[in-house]
Amino acid sequence: MENKTLTIAIDGPASSGKSTVAKRIASELSLIYVDTGAMYRAITLEALQNNINIKDQQALLKLLEATEITFEPNEKGQTVFSNGVDVTYEIRENNVTNTVSVVAAHPKVRQLMVERQQAMAMNNGVVMDGRDIGTVVLPNADLKIFLVASVKERAERRHKENEEKGMFSDLEQLKKDIAERDYKDTTRESSPLKQAEDAIRIDTTKMSIDEVVNQIKSLIK
Numbered sequence: 001m002e003n004k005t006l007t008i009a010i011d012g013p014a015s016s017g018k019s020t021v022a023k024r025i026a027s028e029l030s031l032i033y034v035d036t037g038a039m040y041r042a043i044t045l046e047a048l049q050n051n052i053n054i055k056d057q058q059a060l061l062k063l064l065e066a067t068e069i070t071f072e073p074n075e076k077g078q079t080v081f082s083n084g085v086d087v088t089y090e091i092r093e094n095n096v097t098n099t100v101s102v103v104a105a106h107p108k109v110r111q112l113m114v115e116r117q118q119a120m121a122m123n124n125g126v127v128m129d130g131r132d133i134g135t136v137v138l139p140n141a142d143l144k145i146f147l148v149a150s151v152k153e154r155a156e157r158r159h160k161e162n163e164e165k166g167m168f169s170d171l172e173q174l175k176k177d178i179a180e181r182d183y184k185d186t187t188r189e190s191s192p193l194k195q196a197e198d199a200i201r202i203d204t205t206k207m208s209i210d211e212v213v214n215q216i217k218s219l220i221k
């Protein structure tokens, strides 16, 4: 199958399984995987490290203009670089997770991110995951998927992942954090998380990763 220009948009709330599924689809179909959440996380990390007020849109925009965010595939998925520095792990830490939605709410920050994301998909086949891919970034994507799962299920998945990594994890706190991020992502003014009209909704609550991947692959065919 020639997939070079196939564009697949995968949106959905936090911890709905988007990145795991998107990585698998990209690798099986030899497409580039673009984790747009990692881009918002990378600029958040830069802001925190440089003591930039995350409520100051102009300062963040200036910082973003000076920050090149790139990806490189590796055996586990991909490495994320911010101006050439590997930030793959740091961008998943709590200080970033708890502040990124403030950064992602700024319209000018989003506009520049969207331009960069569109450029990545210009001449490449991509699987891109995020919140606004089907609605804003790639409105003409060949396939749009909207993944959902209950808050309880998503918190339990995150809890298991944390425990497997040997990280401290509090299930009740995770439920609260996920519900709060859902609220912030869906109610913000600029490009809120919303299912595109032509997106296919898949509820992954009772599904395994393999089942979700297979369903999407059969939709691609």
Ligand code: DC
Pocket (backbone or CB within 6 Å): 014, 015, 036, 037, 038, 040, 041, 100, 101, 104, 129, 130, 131, 132, 133, 181, 185
């Ligand atoms: O998917 P994630 O948890 O890594 O996303 C991090 C944050 O970035 C989350 O608060 C939502 C936001 N985000 C966004 O607003 N638009 C995107 N395309 C991707 C992520």
